[in-house]
Amino acid sequence: MDKVIKKILVTEEEIADKVKELGSIIANDYKDKDLMLIGILKGSVIFLSDLARAINKPVFMDFMDVSSYGKSSVSTGNVRILKDLDYDIEGKDILIVEDIVDTGKTLSYLKDNLTRRGANSVKICSLLNKPDRRTVELSIDYLGFTIPDEFVVGYGLDYAEMYRNFPYVGALKEEVYE
Ligand code: IMP
Numbered sequence: 001m002d003k004v005i006k007k008i009l010v011t012e013e014e015i016a017d018k019v020k021e022l023g024s025i026i027a028n029d030y031k032d033k034d035l036m037l038i039g040i041l042k043g044s045v046i047f048l049s050d051l052a053r054a055i056n057k058p059v060f061m062d063f064m065d066v067s068s069y070g071k072s073s074v075s076t077g078n079v080r081i082l083k084d085l086d087y088d089i090e091g092k093d094i095l096i097v098e099d100i101v102d103t104g105k106t107l108s109y110l111k112d113n114l115t116r117r118g119a120n121s122v123k124i125c126s127l128l129n130k131p132d133r134r135t136v137e138l139s140i141d142y143l144g145f146t147i148p149d150e151f152v153v154g155y156g157l158d159y160a161e162m163y164r165n166f167p168y169v170g171a172l173k174e175e176v177y178e
Contacts, residue, residue, distance in 0.1 A: 004163065005153075005170035010145050012167040015127075015155055018144045019047070022125065023054020026095065026142060033093045034060065040110070041065040041083065043099030046156035046164065047127045047144075051097060062087050066106060079109040090118035095142075099156045100128040104138040111138070127155065128169065145169075151177060 001008055026035070037059050039048040052059055065083035094114055101107055107124055114122045125142035132149040147169070153159050154166030159177055 001168075001170065002163075002166060004173055004176045005166070006150075006173045008168045008170045009147050009150070009152060010128075010155075010169040015144070015168070016050075019050045020054050022142050022144065023051055024056070026051075026125070027055045027057050030055075030093065030095075031057070036060040036062065036089065036092045036094050038085065038094055038096050038114070039063045040096065040098045040106070042164070043156045043158065044097045044127075047099060048097045051125070060087075060092075064110070066110065068106070079106055081113075088117075089114060091120050094119045094122045096122065096124050098124065098126045100130060100152070101126045101138060101140055102130050102133050104134045104136040108136045108138050128152070128157075 067080040123141040150171040153163035
């Protein structure tokens with residue numbers, strides 16, 4: 001375990017097992033549909049690349065980048081699209097792939113935004129859920145792990161663009177970000 005990590009919350013093995021499980025559930029749920037995975041940059045990239053390979057059927061992939069609004073913000077209107085999809089999603093079955101649902105504002109905005117573009121269905125797959133911090137209601141269709149209210153890094157999640165490459169999800173020591 002790296003010295004900036006206080007505690008490992010989800011191990012590499014637990015992640016690998018969960019990704020396989022989610023991949024097979026998703027493949028089955030979408031067996032009669034064309035599935036379009038939309039990865040939210042950059043936090044979902046490592047999860048998405050493992051998850052996509054655990055889905056045993058062809059999938060279409062695209063990416064979006066949205067701004068984070070800052071911890072003090074209270075308005076959903078503050079979510080901004082920094083990089084939009086390259087493709088039209090009208091009539092498509094979309095699965096948004098995200099690293100973590102915290103307040104829920106980002107995914108609530110995205111789900112609404114993609115639905116309004118005429119997608120046939122928009123579902124959410126998140127590696128992590130921090131329900132203690134939720135401020136907007138949101139249903140997560142496919143979830144990896146529920147975690148306590150700790151700032152976590154690894155397996156795609158960062159602090160100031162660092163630590164995304166850690167193969168586990170760990171709580172960052174407070175002294176690193178205070
Ligand atoms: P939400 O809109 O509050 O649900 O926040 C979603 C985004 O905040 C995630 O996609 C992450 O980029 C970021 N985030 C929230 N909690 C953490 C954390 O513990 N570690 C790293 N990033 C986080």
